[in-house]
Amino acid sequence: MEIRVARNILSLNDSLANRVRAELERRDVVLLNLLASPGAGKTSLILALAKCLEGQLRIGVIEGDLASRVDADRVAAAGLPVIQINTEGGCHLEARQIADALPRLPLDALDLLIIENVGNLVCTASYDLGEDLRVVLASVPEGHDKPWKYPKIFLEPDAVVVTKTDLEPHVDYDAAAFEAAVRSVNRDVPILRVSVKTGEGLDSLASWLLARVR
Amino acid sequence: MEIRVARNILSLNDSLANRVRAELERRDVVLLNLLASPGAGKTSLILALAKCLEGQLRIGVIEGDLASRVDADRVAAAGLPVIQINTEGGCHLEARQIADALPRLPLDALDLLIIENVGNLVCTASYDLGEDLRVVLASVPEGHDKPWKYPKIFLEPDAVVVTKTDLEPHVDYDAAAFEAAVRSVNRDVPILRVSVKTGEGLDSLASWLLARVR
Numbered sequence: 001m002e003i004r005v006a007r008n009i010l011s012l013n014d015s016l017a018n019r020v021r022a023e024l025e026r027r028d029v030v031l032l033n034l035l036a037s038p039g040a041g042k043t044s045l046i047l048a049l050a051k052c053l054e055g056q057l058r059i060g061v062i063e064g065d066l067a068s069r070v071d072a073d074r075v076a077a078a079g080l081p082v083i084q085i086n087t088e089g090g091c092h093l094e095a096r097q098i099a100d101a102l103p104r105l106p107l108d109a110l111d112l113l114i115i116e117n118v119g120n121l122v123c124t125a126s127y128d129l130g131e132d133l134r135v136v137l138a139s140v141p142e143g144h145d146k147p148w149k150y151p152k153i154f155l156e157p158d159a160v161v162v163t164k165t166d167l168e169p170h171v172d173y174d175a176a177a178f179e180a181a182v183r184s185v186n187r188d189v190p191i192l193r194v195s196v197k198t199g200e201g202l203d204s205l206a207s208w209l210l211a212r213v214r
Numbered sequence: 215m216e217i218r219v220a221r222n223i224l225s226l227n228d229s230l231a232n233r234v235r236a237e238l239e240r241r242d243v244v245l246l247n248l249l250a251s252p253g254a255g256k257t258s259l260i261l262a263l264a265k266c267l268e269g270q271l272r273i274g275v276i277e278g279d280l281a282s283r284v285d286a287d288r289v290a291a292a293g294l295p296v297i298q299i300n301t302e303g304g305c306h307l308e309a310r311q312i313a314d315a316l317p318r319l320p321l322d323a324l325d326l327l328i329i330e331n332v333g334n335l336v337c338t339a340s341y342d343l344g345e346d347l348r349v350v351l352a353s354v355p356e357g358h359d360k361p362w363k364y365p366k367i368f369l370e371p372d373a374v375v376v377t378k379t380d381l382e383p384h385v386d387y388d389a390a391a392f393e394a395a396v397r398s399v400n401r402d403v404p405i406l407r408v409s410v411k412t413g414e415g416l417d418s419l420a421s422w423l424l425a426r427v428r
Contacts, residue, residue, distance in 0.1 A: 037252040038335050038364060039356025068362040089366060091305060091336035121252050122280065122305035122334055141355035142253025148282040150252060152303060170384050
């Protein structure tokens with residue numbers, strides 16, 4: 001019975017995700033679902049990309065957290081339209097929450113809507129939010145072995161982005177071992193490397209994104 | 215109905231957790247449940263503590279991961295008894311898995327059994343594994359705002375351990391802001407700081423642990 005309940009929830013989520021996708025396609029807005037561990041640098045990367053793409057892409061943000069408005073306040077301070085969703089204990093966002101947020105966003109004034117999902121390498125992987133693009137971040141200080149331990153989230157993203165590359169000299173991190181671990185579950189996904197602090201790789205990531213939105 | 219199913223699962227977990235606790239009390243083994251984000255340094259800390267406490271505490275380990283034996287292999291290489299549990303996609307360990315692992319461990323030769331839970335700041339908080347001590351790690355590169363965003367896991371641990379303090383000069387991290395965030399949900403929990411790399415704080419943490427096991 002447990003399994004049947006879980007399947008029903010997922011199938012309801014999938015149908016709502018498809019509705020979100022159709023609505024945003026009609027409004028000509030690309031939806032990006034950003035997944036990562038807590039503290040991998042999701043918010044900082046969104047703000048850095050928004051700055052890189054200023055004048056080229058109009059970006060809005062949906063922030064998912066169990067509690068607080070910490071991230072939404074940072075994003076709003078940068079002048080981007082933002083909705084904060086608090087999951088009140090929930091370990092991932094669901095399509096229903098995105099569907100509810102859409103009417104509160106100025107969709108006609110956006111080209112790209114970025115969802116910052118709850119910091120979680122497990123549960124977020126199972127929920128389609130209606131996104132056109134899924135990007136997984138993995139920060140250098142987390143270590144190079146994460147794809148071995150959390151394989152599912154690396155199976156089908158459109159890109160894997162290694163963040164905080166500026167910390168590489170200060171930690172035991174083997175970039176080739178990380179790449180091999182990603183390749184063990186995903187042969188083709190692009191792996192991009194960025195540091196918001198030094199700016200390394202930001203232009204390449206912005207170009208990658210621009211090519212998929214325009 | 216969903217809620218009733220969830221409650222039944224939790225109540226079954228609680229009764230198995232109590233059985234684990236009773237069995238380990240009878241065998242005179244203290245059980246520690248170690249919770250953190252992916253890549254916060256759980257395995258490295260276990261190995262560093264085991265070295266600090268060599269000759270004083272006999273330590274065994276249960277490793278929880280979605281997949282792989284990466285962590286168990288590291289622990290076994292250090293000469294500690296270890297069981298690897300793969301959750302096959304599950305976002306947390308449950309008491310049933312600990313109960314199943316106990317007969318495969320040399321309990322008569324152990325003083326302390328450490329569970330390294332799945333890297334997850336959300337789901338792990340809700341499951342009693344029969345532990346006597348619960349410790350939450352939060353690494354410096356994750357940032358100082360995690361208790362605002364993931365409050366539940368900081369509500370009732372026996373200690374909060376800040377790891378990777380050696381990275382503090384290289385990241386934007388405000389130790390006072392982290393402490394204030396912890397205090398917003400938990401007035402009394404001890405906050406200890408360690409760096410496995412430099413050894414800072416390891417002796418204090420080892421003493422704290424020793425006082426609770428002996």
